[in-house]
Amino acid sequence: MASWITAAECEERFPGWLAARGENGWRVDVAKRCISSRFGFAEVRVQLNQDGTPAFDRVVCGEAPNINAVAYYVKDGVWYIGVTFQVRPFADLAYGVPADPPIKFAQPVMGFRDKIVGKVASAVFESAPEGAKREVLEEAGVNDVMSIQSMGQHWGNPTGPLVTPTDLLEIQVNPESIDTSKLDREELIYKCEYLSTSELVSRIASGEHDGVNYRASVAMNTFFVFFARHPEALAQATS
Structure with missing residues (x-):
């Protein structure tokens, strides 16, 4: 279908x-x-x-105000990045041609902020860090957030398809608190993994892994901004 x-x-x-x-x-x-x-x-x-x-x-x-966030941890000197896997039914194979079955995408933590009231321009929203913490708890199976840092904003496609900015955050999590069995299944998120930077970059380079697409531009740009801020993490993927 x-x-x-x-x-x-x-x-x-x-x-x-x-x-x-x-x-x-x-x-x-x-x-x-x-x-x-x-x-x-x-x-x-x-x-x-x-x-x-x-x-x-x-x-x-x-889009209504939303966040893209990279959940990560460092263990024994190795950087691990949280990657959620979600079905995106609106994604087409070509112009106006729906994908059948729908495409599965790899992405960082993503979500709209809560407390949306009235029109977008005058709504009252939770802060970006609050939204990021809520989303990482829902999507990435985290029970202990150690720190949240802003990475600024980015624009999905400012030529027209997506002209509003999205808040970017990095979230350091306690690896001992991760339980990916407690995911928010209502958003078609069916899995979350914490990948080494080497494995993540390898999958992005190939474009697809195990039937999952690694070429959603907003997701990839979020990862890129994170790596630009943490060259030591990227160095592990390129060494």
Whole structure:
């Protein structure tokens, strides 16, 4: 079975689905050509020339505030990185061609911040470190967070597909507290492993390992920022 269908197809198959969406419903601003929900927005934006005249327009998307975090620990001098494995049903094989079966991706800890209230622009959110701690507990099987450091922000694809920034954090965990049997299964996360940097970089280089794709750009950029901040960890993968 295909991993996704359009909203129109879903309404046709399941009459009343659109009206029953509740908190997941869309808010449509016709004048602004904008559709928004608690997960983010899509709107038409016009890029301007230097003289202020319109150059072209395109649909851009943004996500509600969220975090990407690298969970890690160092044991006997070896760096280990937490990698979660998640099915991503919206990922296509080609333009408009759904993957069947859905693609499995390797990624760091990811998640939306809690306490979303009202429109994205005026919502009240938990802090990025609080969100990171909650997500690492849910996704990476960690019971003891030793430290959380900000790595700044990054943009998924600022050309239009993802124009909003995401908070980046690194989370040092106590390896003795890890229990990956306690994962949040509701998000299609089916496994978490702590890989040596050598093994992680090897899998990224090959692109796929054991049926899992290692080429999700946001995930890979998160790992890259972490390695740029910790060249000693990357050195173990390249020595």
